[in-house]
Amino acid sequence: MSDLQNTDQPPRPGVVVTGASGRMGQMLVRLVLDHPDLRLVGALDQPGQPWIGQDIGTAMGGAPAGVIVSDDAVTAIAQAQAVIDFTTPDATVGFAELTAQARAVHVIGTTGLGPDHLAALEAAARHAPIIRAGNMSLGVNLLVGLTRKVAAALGEGWDIEVVESHHRHKVDAPSGTALMLGEAAAEGRGTTLDDVRTPAREGITGARPPGTIGFAAIRGGDVVGEHDVIFAAEGERIVLRHLATDRAIFARGAIRAALWGQDKGPGSYDMHDVLGL
Numbered sequence: 001m002s003d004l005q006n007t008d009q010p011p012r013p014g015v016v017v018t019g020a021s022g023r024m025g026q027m028l029v030r031l032v033l034d035h036p037d038l039r040l041v042g043a044l045d046q047p048g049q050p051w052i053g054q055d056i057g058t059a060m061g062g063a064p065a066g067v068i069v070s071d072d073a074v075t076a077i078a079q080a081q082a083v084i085d086f087t088t089p090d091a092t093v094g095f096a097e098l099t100a101q102a103r104a105v106h107v108i109g110t111t112g113l114g115p116d117h118l119a120a121l122e123a124a125a126r127h128a129p130i131i132r133a134g135n136m137s138l139g140v141n142l143l144v145g146l147t148r149k150v151a152a153a154l155g156e157g158w159d160i161e162v163v164e165s166h167h168r169h170k171v172d173a174p175s176g177t178a179l180m181l182g183e184a185a186a187e188g189r190g191t192t193l194d195d196v197r198t199p200a201r202e203g204i205t206g207a208r209p210p211g212t213i214g215f216a217a218i219r220g221g222d223v224v225g226e227h228d229v230i231f232a233a234e235g236e237r238i239v240l241r242h243l244a245t246d247r248a249i250f251a252r253g254a255i256r257a258a259l260w261g262q263d264k265g266p267g268s269y270d271m272h273d274v275l276g277l
């Protein structure tokens, strides 16, 4: 095979994966390395992480990938056309400033973001596209639409509860997905989640106020991610359920978003934009 690049083909976007040693980071590195239309140009992790300075392929137990894990985000992101980021809220805000400077697409899967983080991302999105979703899978994004529809069809005689289960390492609750589903249910009812969200229950809580949306979080073992939206009325119940059994569904969505974003202008986007839902 010739070493010469086929000049008829557009250049393949260069991708930096952040949190490269993490559960999602490793999955993303594998899929980007295998992708015919993308190049892995950087693998970032936090200072002190034992993989810093090693080839990402060998650190993951495979063949060398030709990309060294680094904690130098400034240098790595300067050469990226896309940054795929599943890390922590504070780290994500830092990466957003750098992707804005590089005019690179920032695909954000990080959950647990607070109002200050979200405001910082809005500011960064004035300079480059940001595609963010608490869940990047096709199935969950379809479920969001179904949840909105069912909530719109049912009156306040139907109580809405979102129950989620995740692995023992997850640090935020409710999950980003549960919040997406709760927001969709609230929208379906013509309100906002902030107005109807019930705080976590414990002790003598009193009876359930009508029209509220509650959340319950289960943590244990290696559960990848499970979500039920329960609509409960007198005498009947509807349960909308999504079960994730493989993190690849999130990584595939993120890669699709990175490619989709290549010809988009600055702004805030989500997976509904990417998937055309």
Ligand SMILES: NC(=O)c1ccc[n+]([C@@H]2O[C@H](COP(=O)([O-])OP(=O)(O)OC[C@H]3O[C@@H](n4cnc5c(N)ncnc54)[C@H](O)[C@@H]3O)[C@@H](O)[C@H]2O)c1
Binding pocket: 018, 019, 020, 021, 022, 023, 024, 025, 044, 045, 046, 047, 049, 086, 087, 088, 091, 108, 109, 110, 111, 112, 133, 134, 135, 136, 137, 176, 250
């Ligand atoms: N949106 C989705 O579809 C989706 C799917 C799965 C997970 N998530 C979210 O993605 C995030 C990561 O999940 P995970 O299970 O991979 O976690 P993890 O703990 O396995 O990985 C996080 C990685 O980020 C790294 N990191 C932390 N701070 C950093 C910094 N300042 N710079 C660079 N790297 C840094 C850690 O060292 C680690 O490698 C969580 O917020 C989780 O909820 C979202």
Ligand SMILES: O=C(O)C1=N[C@H](C(=O)O)CCC1
Binding pocket: 111, 134, 135, 166, 170, 174, 175, 176, 177, 178, 224, 225
């Ligand atoms: O493993 C996690 O952490 C997950 N986080 C997302 C969430 O908070 O909803 C998506 C599912 C997996």
